Amino acid sequence: MEKLFVQTSTHPYFIYTEEDIRFSITELLPKNYSSYFIITDDVVAKLYLDDCLQNFSQDQQVAHSIIPHGEQTKSVDTYYQLLTDALSYGLDRQSLIIALGGGVVGDIAGFVAATFMRGVDYIQMPTTILAHDSSVGGKVAINHELGKNLIGSFYPPKAVIYDTATLTTLAAREVRSGYAELMKEALIRDESFFHDLLGTSLAALTNDQLVSHLQSGMAIKAEIVEADERESGIRKHLNLGHTLGHALEAELGYGKLTHGEAVAIGMLFALRVSEKLFSINLPYDELYNWLEQNHYPLTLKRLNPDLLLRKMKSDKKSVHNKVHMVLVKQIGQIQDVEVPDQDLALLLDTFLRELVIE
Amino acid sequence: MEKLFVQTSTHPYFIYTEEDIRFSITELLPKNYSSYFIITDDVVAKLYLDDCLQNFSQDQQVAHSIIPHGEQTKSVDTYYQLLTDALSYGLDRQSLIIALGGGVVGDIAGFVAATFMRGVDYIQMPTTILAHDSSVGGKVAINHELGKNLIGSFYPPKAVIYDTATLTTLAAREVRSGYAELMKEALIRDESFFHDLLGTSLAALTNDQLVSHLQSGMAIKAEIVEADERESGIRKHLNLGHTLGHALEAELGYGKLTHGEAVAIGMLFALRVSEKLFSINLPYDELYNWLEQNHYPLTLKRLNPDLLLRKMKSDKKSVHNKVHMVLVKQIGQIQDVEVPDQDLALLLDTFLRELVIE
Numbered sequence: 045m046e047k048l049f050v051q052t053s054t055h056p057y058f059i060y061t062e063e064d065i066r067f068s069i070t071e072l073l074p075k076n077y078s079s080y081f082i083i084t085d086d087v088v089a090k091l092y093l094d095d096c097l098q099n100f101s102q103d104q105q106v107a108h109s110i111i112p113h114g115e116q117t118k119s120v121d122t123y124y125q126l127l128t129d130a131l132s133y134g135l136d137r138q139s140l141i142i143a144l145g146g147g148v149v150g151d152i153a154g155f156v157a158a159t160f161m162r163g164v165d166y167i168q169m170p171t172t173i174l175a176h177d178s179s180v181g182g183k184v185a186i187n188h189e190l191g192k193n194l195i196g197s198f199y200p201p202k203a204v205i206y207d208t209a210t211l212t213t214l215a216a217r218e219v220r221s222g223y224a225e226l227m228k229e230a231l232i233r234d235e236s237f238f239h240d241l242l243g244t245s246l247a248a249l250t251n252d253q254l255v256s257h258l259q260s261g262m263a264i265k266a267e268i269v270e271a272d273e274r275e276s277g278i279r280k281h282l283n284l285g286h287t288l289g290h291a292l293e294a295e296l297g298y299g300k301l302t303h304g305e306a307v308a309i310g311m312l313f314a315l316r317v318s319e320k321l322f323s324i325n326l327p328y329d330e331l332y333n334w335l336e337q338n339h340y341p342l343t344l345k346r347l348n349p350d351l352l353l354r355k356m357k358s359d360k361k362s363v364h365n366k367v368h369m370v371l372v373k374q375i376g377q378i379q380d381v382e383v384p385d386q387d388l389a390l391l392l393d394t395f396l397r398e399l400v401i402e
Numbered sequence: 403m404e405k406l407f408v409q410t411s412t413h414p415y416f417i418y419t420e421e422d423i424r425f426s427i428t429e430l431l432p433k434n435y436s437s438y439f440i441i442t443d444d445v446v447a448k449l450y451l452d453d454c455l456q457n458f459s460q461d462q463q464v465a466h467s468i469i470p471h472g473e474q475t476k477s478v479d480t481y482y483q484l485l486t487d488a489l490s491y492g493l494d495r496q497s498l499i500i501a502l503g504g505g506v507v508g509d510i511a512g513f514v515a516a517t518f519m520r521g522v523d524y525i526q527m528p529t530t531i532l533a534h535d536s537s538v539g540g541k542v543a544i545n546h547e548l549g550k551n552l553i554g555s556f557y558p559p560k561a562v563i564y565d566t567a568t569l570t571t572l573a574a575r576e577v578r579s580g581y582a583e584l585m586k587e588a589l590i591r592d593e594s595f596f597h598d599l600l601g602t603s604l605a606a607l608t609n610d611q612l613v614s615h616l617q618s619g620m621a622i623k624a625e626i627v628e629a630d631e632r633e634s635g636i637r638k639h640l641n642l643g644h645t646l647g648h649a650l651e652a653e654l655g656y657g658k659l660t661h662g663e664a665v666a667i668g669m670l671f672a673l674r675v676s677e678k679l680f681s682i683n684l685p686y687d688e689l690y691n692w693l694e695q696n697h698y699p700l701t702l703k704r705l706n707p708d709l710l711l712r713k714m715k716s717d718k719k720s721v722h723n724k725v726h727m728v729l730v731k732q733i734g735q736i737q738d739v740e741v742p743d744q745d746l747a748l749l750l751d752t753f754l755r756e757l758v759i760e
Contacts, residue, residue, distance in 0.1 A: 078722050124478050131548045136721050159517070161718040162541065162554045185520065190489045196520045197555065360519045363494050364436050
């Protein structure tokens with residue numbers, strides 16, 4: 045079993061990665077809990093909820109709630125309903141919440157754990173490749189009507205239990221979405237990982253490749269969040285591609301593009317802006333071609349750049365109403381830059397023109 | 403100026419206490435912020451909002467929101483509206499939230515600060531005696547329909563700025579409410595403070611007495627929260643009187659009794675239970691007489707003990723659906739005890755009979 049150690053400001057935890065590990069949950073928990081509350085979505089529930097429930101004996105108190113899948117479910121209404129469920133099931137401060145699912149489930153279940161009776165323990169059981177990113181590092185959140193992840197906390201899990209068998213049921217789109225974040229981690233930190241990914245065909249992905257890529261990605265993520273848990277410095281680098289990515293998701297309506305697909309376009313934009321602002325050459329074309337070969341959606345309907353810009357300004361990284369973008373000086377060397385509105389509008393306009401069809 | 407130091411797990415902060423200190427806010431802040439967002443209620447706004455706004459110059463970005471006063475406002479709806487306000491006003495991660503008001507404002511504004519963009523700085527400016535307690539220690543929360551403070555975080559402020567001039571406008575009821583928590587702190591930690599309070603007539607309270615009592619109370623509170631920020635041990639002692647107190651508030655409807663009035667009855671109950679369970683004598687009568695002389699409401703309409711008991715079980719201190727009560731062995735010596743349902747039902751029944759009229 046692969047085991048990755050993460051130190052946080054409050055406690056250490058492990059990321060366990062192995063096939064079929066979903067049948068060994070209780071062995072990997074740090075202690076016994078008064079009760080267990082599994083939060084999952086309707087898609088994952090059909091596939092893996094029964095497997096998870098098998099971990100518990102009859103005398104253990106185990107409850108579950110199934111929320112609709114998709115980004116729309118990360119709302120204040122679902123959040124409040126889950127708190128009501130937790131109270132109705134008799135959860136107390138010695139209970140454990142189990143987030144079984146992708147990033148949406150992990151984010152909202154983590155925020156429930158962070159704020160239920162001022163915080164109870166929780167573990168992440170990611171069932172998507174994308175969630176390798178969100179499940180590590182303790183960022184939990186729900187969406188506000190005015191933007192994504194605007195309500196949340198830093199609240200690390202007590203363990204991440206990653207069953208790679210659950211990744212075999214993913215649709216191609218979900219694989220693409222997850223690999224965009226792996227590509228981001230490579231761009232931020234590790235040139236050889238970047239080239240390794242460029243040489244990978246997602247359609248012909250082997251399990252060994254996948255596990256190796258996840259380990260590389262999570263190691264990068266863990267190293268960064270250990271150094272800067274609350275995102276006052278280098279953790280911001282993990283937002284590469286996310287400024288435009290989040291704005292695209294919000295502007296198109298959550299769910300039109302997957303998160304990773306939006307981030308992929310955002311990364312292309314970040315590379316383009318980096319090339320212009322730093323007057324350098326970056327592997328934009330290599331990344332573009334790889335994304336294209338792997339069927340990432342790289343064309344967009346006509347969008348209003350002003351509206352996109354406004355969304356980018358409501359990004360959490362904005363300060364004094366100025367957009368801050370994570371830019372690339374070279375692979376593995378990242379800089380957080382305030383981009384003046386006028387420059388940004390121009391760069392965005394040109395970039396969108398390259399991608400937009402109609 | 404009185405200055406009390408508090409060390410938290412994330413940062414240190416000061417509690418500043420002085421008359422008219424509301425005109426010197428900016429000097430006491432740890433740094434400059436990109437913008438300021440004052441959250442207050444309709445009662446406090448009329449008295450002190452303009453004074454607070456005077457602290458800022460024209461080129462500083464300052465916004466405010468006024469929420470209805472009273473416990474009912476500590477709801478998820480008000481919380482979400484405040485987040486919407488914060489976003490509409492253009493708050494970012496470098497902004498400061500200022501909680502100007504009593505415990506309700508402090509709790510909800512603090513929870514907004516804890517979760518807005520995963521946490522921004524905030525300060526507490528308490529305007530009630532009661533809030534000497536809630537403003538120190540970083541407990542922030544909103545209510546759930548099923549119970550008080552069930553949604554929240556531990557999130558310490560960056561400063562507490564306590565203007566004693568604002569306490570001169572308090573109604574007698576509010577003074578009583580605040581003194582119940584001072585009495586609680588005395589019972590937990592300091593016998594001479596307890597006797598000092600027993601010798602105090604609230605109707606004839608001097609400003610010097612008030613400041614001295616607040617300093618004693620906050621010093622006890624600060625010492626306890628420094629030792630146990632997340633309430634895994636001795637911080638639980640601060641819940642003396644709160645198990646029944648919270649249940650009474652919930653059962654009667656928030657606002658029927660002030661928080662302190664409910665806690666006062668809860669403390670009497672805790673003393674009674676302590677006497678029975680430990681077979682000891684405690685100054686129940688002294689406390690009862692002092693409360694009576696100072697016009698605390700000590701009679702209740704007929705209540706259903708079963709419903710009260712159910713409310714006590716949904717208390718955050720409950721584990722495995724068993725009620726835990728903070729009990730007194732002697733003044734300054736406290737114990738957290740699981741009280742079996744049957745005993746509790748009996749004790750509660752007898753106690754209510756003593757207080758209930760009709």
